[in-house]
Amino acid sequence: MKSRKSRRSFLGLAGVTAAGVALVGGPAVRGNESPKETKPKGKEFSGTSKTGNLQEALELALKAAMDAAPGADRQVRWTLCGIAGRQGGLVPANEVTVTIDATFA
Numbered sequence: 001m002k003s004r005k006s007r008r009s010f011l012g013l014a015g016v017t018a019a020g021v022a023l024v025g026g027p028a029v030r031g032n033e034s035p036k037e038t039k040p041k042g043k044e045f046s047g048t049s050k051t052g053n054l055q056e057a058l059e060l061a062l063k064a065a066m067d068a069a070p071g072a073d074r075q076v077r078w079t080l081c082g083i084a085g086r087q088g089g090l091v092p093a094n095e096v097t098v099t100i101d102a103t104f105a
Contacts, residue, residue: 042101074104
């Protein structure tokens with residue numbers, strides 16, 4: 001009988017400990033956390049394609065960044081910030097705008 005009582009005591013103590021850890025300071029689990037967003041460090045440039053061509057819009061944004069880069073040996077490091085578009089209407093629109101964050105090396 002003693003072994004049953006000690007097993008019950010142990011399991012009861014383990015349950016109380018687990019409940020205490022969960023209530024007091026267990027690891028927090030949050031479901032809707034978004035990853036930390038990094039703020040742009042450079043300057044934003046955008047390009048718009050009137051034909052809905054994503055590649056054309058990106059090339060226009062890169063060209064704007066390259067034109068703003070100083071010096072003869074221009075190098076631009078960029079990060080895609082956003083893509084937006086507009087489509088439809090009475091006068092059909094099919095535009096894509098790409099925004100990049102660029103720094104100059």
